[in-house]
Amino acid sequence: MKDINSIKKELLKERGTENFHLALKELDPEDSRKVVESLNPNEIFIKVNHRTAEEDYICEYIDYLWDLSKKAFWRHVYIALDEDIGILWGDDMLYFEKMCSNLIPKKILYKHIDLVASKKLDSSNPYKQDLEAVGCVLRAQKKNFNRWKTIKKYVKANYTNHEDLLKEIKTLTKTKCSYHFGD
Incomplete structure (x- = not known):
């Protein structure tokens, strides 16, 4: 079995937030939680603020985090609130x-x-x-x-x-x- 860092590294290769989100949903929820909680601020910024034609998917992804991990949800929201x-x-x-x-x-x-x-x-x-x-x-x-x-x-x-x-x-x-x- 792969460790979380290997899983995360593989998932971060996904282009766009939609594909990242879909790949997370295929994992065991505990592994998904560990991945999103381990994202650093720059990785989160890329997922929530590189928005070209991805706004709806990013909103869905952030909503998905609510049930998965409140900690990850709030970190993503904080970074998405970009002036x-x-x-x-x-x-x-x-x-x-x-x-x-x-x-x-x-x-x-x-x-x-x-x-x-x-x-x-x-x-x-x-x-x-x-x-x-x-x-x-x-x-x-x-x-x-x-x-x-x-x-x-x-x-x-x-x-x-x-x-x-x-x-x-x-x-x-x-x-x-x-x-x-x-x-």
């Missing part, structure tokens, strides 16, 4: 639905705040849709999981313009989510 590339959009946004319906790790919550603060997703930007999606997650975390104090504490500790940023986040969280993954 330079924009948010991963697909026909099925179950990973965003999970961020709206579950208490997310602080690191993921902070990444959403950082995306708002980066101004790369502001309303004049072509990524306006991304800002709205980030707002849906922040709204759900505030409303459903009482995370406003955590949000405020992080913003005040990390941003000199904390009053403006908190005002912007407050506006985002007051806006009803217009996507099916929000409330």
Whole structure:
């Protein structure tokens, strides 16, 4: 029997996330879990951010990780929330639905705040849709999981313009989510 590193090396030869995902599904679930948990940040970046014509498959792959390994799921989501590339959009946004319906790790919550603060997703930007999606997650975390104090504490500790940023986040969280993954 092959060790996990050999299996991983073989799987990483797969072109595109769809083939990687399909190959993972053919393995024993425990081996698949070990493979995805052993991926380094660069390997994850390639799987979730090399998106050309793969967005739907990548969303399916990330969703598959939810039942396989929460640890791997959150690592992939964190890396997919890339301010330079924009948010991963697909026909099925179950990973965003999970961020709206579950208490997310602080690191993921902070990444959403950082995306708002980066101004790369502001309303004049072509990524306006991304800002709205980030707002849906922040709204759900505030409303459903009482995370406003955590949000405020992080913003005040990390941003000199904390009053403006908190005002912007407050506006985002007051806006009803217009996507099916929000409330």
